[in-house]
Amino acid sequence: MANTYSSSLVTDIATQASITVLQPKLSALKAFSSDFTSDTVSGAGLRKLQVAVVANAASAVTNPTSFTSNGDSISAAGVTMNHISAQFGLTSAQLNQGFRLEKVLKANLAALGNAIMDVAFAPMTTTNYGTAAYNTAIATATGGVLGNDLITKGLPALFAAIANGSERNLVLDGQYFSYLLPQSGFSLPVTGGPAYGFDNVYLNTRFNAITGGSDSLLNGTTKTCHGFAASPEALAVASSLPYVDQAVAGLLQQQETIQIEGLDGLAIQMSIWGDLATRGLYGSFDVIFGAAKADGSALKFITA
16 A cells, blocks of 8 residues: 555644745745745746845935935846746555655755856846856966955955945855855854844855856856856846645645744745556645846956
8 A cells, every 4th residue: 555645744743844945945045136936927927027126225314304205226137937836746555655745745845946046046147137246267377375365355345245245145165165164163054144244144055057058258168167256236136936726726635835943934835646547646836936037237247
């Protein structure tokens, strides 16, 4: 007899896996302007979404005679949305052999997270954001030590390049993040937090969309992106949930909305169903997600 999973157990496993897999993988998204929602809109899930981007506030007034002036600089970035889906399943034979749903869920959540980051970073080209503010190849070519040079020259250059932003966030890959780790027993938080003068420092291990693009500077052969400094107004990111018609939803064994902790409302949709013909168990994680360039002066790359 095949193993069965109660609805509550599936939800608990999926929720826990989402926290442990997606929260650290997607933490860098907190560096940008976002419009995340768990709403679904019939027939309009893939519409272009306008995300508000606040560049700066109105100028302060000395000895005001009126309190109704409004000079805030607010623009809207049009974000083209994409339906991202990670699909999984266990055959009847696999269920009878004791395969666990937990391992399948975690693997597919990781695939979903990778796909989300690829979409998020796709707009990041030198065409949109200009040349790198810091190139580590210069440091090593002149006899510098990469880690020391990053701290003494790289971080100041990056900070200065986005100093006028509403926040100054730093996003680094594993190698470059490790150069900032103190040598005492303390460590930098991997999901954000102030350090080295930046408002937040994030670890990110997925730069494929940047290094694999057609951009001449970041094409993976001449120079590789190891991170960037950015203010929230550099990039607009948005998400919602896909609409599922009631005629289809009624055939699903289970459908849940899972909130990703610490990501300002980002949610994914989990659907589980069975196939009578094969007696297999199938499911998917889905999200409607998009990203678009906002302020091209608010992000600067680190390359090597």
